Amino acid sequence: MKELITKVTWNSIQHYGDSASVKYYEFLKNRIFRTTYCDTCQKRWFPPRKYCPNCFKEMFKWVEMANTGTLYAFTQQERSLRFGKPDVIGIVELDTGERLLTKINAPFEELKIGMRVKLEYIEIDENITLHSFSPVK
Amino acid sequence: MRRRGRKRRKNVAYVAGVSMTPVTRTLGKPHKEVAAELLAEALEDAGLEKNDIDTLVVTPPNLAGPPSFMFVCALAEYLDLRTKHINMVECGGTSGAMAIKTALNEIFLGRTEFAAVIAIDQRFDLQPGQVDINVFMHEALQTQICLYGPYDSLYGIGAPIPYYAMSAQRYMEEYGATEEDFARVAVMLRNHASKNPLAEYRDPITVEDVLNSRYLSPPLKLLDCSPFASGGACVILANPYVTRPLPKPPVWITGVGEWHEPDHFIPQNGSITSFTSVKKSAEEAFERAGMEPVDVDVAEVYGVFTATELMIYEDLGIFPPGEGYIAVKEGKATYGGNVVMNPSGGRLSLGHPAAATPVMEMVEVVRQLRGECGERQVPGARCGLVHAEHGMLNGSIVFVLEV
Numbered sequence A: 001m002k003e004l005i006t007k008v009t010w011n012s013i014q015h016y017g018d019s020a021s022v023k024y025y026e027f028l029k030n031r032i033f034r035t036t037y038c039d040t041c042q043k044r045w046f047p048p049r050k051y052c053p054n055c056f057k058e059m060f061k062w063v064e065m066a067n068t069g070t071l072y073a074f075t076q077q078e079r080s081l082r083f084g085k086p087d088v089i090g091i092v093e094l095d096t097g098e099r100l101l102t103k104i105n106a107p108f109e110e111l112k113i114g115m116r117v118k119l120e121y122i123e124i125d126e127n128i129t130l131h132s133f134s135p136v137k
Numbered sequence B: 001m002r003r004r005g006r007k008r009r010k011n012v013a014y015v016a017g018v019s020m021t022p023v024t025r026t027l028g029k030p031h032k033e034v035a036a037e038l039l040a041e042a043l044e045d046a047g048l049e050k051n052d053i054d055t056l057v058v059t060p061p062n063l064a065g066p067p068s069f070m071f072v073c074a075l076a077e078y079l080d081l082r083t084k085h086i087n088m089v090e091c092g093g094t095s096g097a098m099a100i101k102t103a104l105n106e107i108f109l110g111r112t113e114f115a116a117v118i119a120i121d122q123r124f125d126l127q128p129g130q131v132d133i134n135v136f137m138h139e140a141l142q143t144q145i146c147l148y149g150p151y152d153s154l155y156g157i158g159a160p161i162p163y164y165a166m167s168a169q170r171y172m173e174e175y176g177a178t179e180e181d182f183a184r185v186a187v188m189l190r191n192h193a194s195k196n197p198l199a200e201y202r203d204p205i206t207v208e209d210v211l212n213s214r215y216l217s218p219p220l221k222l223l224d225c226s227p228f229a230s231g232g233a234c235v236i237l238a239n240p241y242v243t244r245p246l247p248k249p250p251v252w253i254t255g256v257g258e259w260h261e262p263d264h265f266i267p268q269n270g271s272i273t274s275f276t277s278v279k280k281s282a283e284e285a286f287e288r289a290g291m292e293p294v295d296v297d298v299a300e301v302y303g304v305f306t307a308t309e310l311m312i313y314e315d316l317g318i319f320p321p322g323e324g325y326i327a328v329k330e331g332k333a334t335y336g337g338n339v340v341m342n343p344s345g346g347r348l349s350l351g352h353p354a355a356a357t358p359v360m361e362m363v364e365v366v367r368q369l370r371g372e373c374g375e376r377q378v379p380g381a382r383c384g385l386v387h388a389e390h391g392m393l394n395g396s397i398v399f400v401l402e403v
């Protein structure tokens, strides 16, 4: 089952995502954490997109997202499609302003809203690397 | 509860007939047969014949499952229904409400006298003749893996519970609510459901039962959540220019409001304890109706989790921000209080067949406003509200109903 999940994930990203999602995961695979930036509007957009939703010009530029941020909220899943229990996930507000859902590498009981967290990577398979965050000690 | 004289307004319609199934684990029969039964019951309730219906709007038979190619056309054939408008509407949790709104628009266009809206949801795996999921596991997984988008889904989001759990956690942090406060919501809704023969969960529960139920996604426990269920409902909407006398008094839809924020689940900037879509859709619906939140006697809202239910009460303007849980604690949201919220038992205890839920909400409010609810009747109810949402309350619809 786990093998099948891994196998269909890359298909799924291509099928349900778009060219920017594919590129985002290609960057992550190389441990690069970036999103798209509109030169015309001088604005960062997350999730990444091919076209700026403000001026609809193509965004050729990808900019770094901060590798540090603040834990906005978190929970733990009893059951998860990908990770076994305990599967701690949270919303992190990056220091560059983006909010994202991520895996948190710490026991649920040790977490607090507002904690400082730092980027780490989890390799899933040859195509997929995901971001995750750990509390800053 | 203040009363105002009814003004003459454009764009009103009324509900002429309603029907709904009990909420159960499975309906145990094909969608088309359920639809035929629901339509027959609603027509009888309205005192109408099938040929009076000139618009048919439905929701897809499998809301989050495989597509249901041209289901509404197959259904029209099955019912031998000639229509000026036919449509199948899907927008996540608001689907049933969007179907009602689509039918209302046909009435407002002046093209339709009577419109039937039918919404049925049946647990995918419990449908008769359902293909064994193991046979097409690959496709099913590929759909499931990105159901919550290519960014969130990869973290194992297979159901919306974690989003709402984090929303509940923030609510506790921001307003000082506790898990016990959430448990009181579940108990209140169960009390309401105990008097509703159509409800899936009717046995009384205590705050301790809720607190002792297992965590699905903390702080949300099993009894804070509404499990998947099956059920269907139908409403027949009427053009106000229809002059023919009908057996039951009309229940007027006097206000409609809708709003969608572009965030898909997690907002990039906005709060996750208060939602623009609920506020804006409620403000619009109240303004169109010439009513205010204080005028509402009875409401059915799309609170799929206990904590979410409270946030909806607040964003509708029925209770002040951060005070929903205090209102429930003080008995203000139940019989004998300011307003009765979810007299049907709500999503938690009536049960939650997602596509059908908004239509079931309207059925309950119509029956309340007609005074047909027996043991769970809200005394003297004159003004009702129906709310539905999709995403993590990224979008909402509100209807104000009056007799």
Ligand SMILES: [Zn+2]
Residues within 6 Å of the ligand: A038, A039, A040, A041, A042, A052, A053, A054, A055, A056, A057
């Ligand atoms: Zn731009």
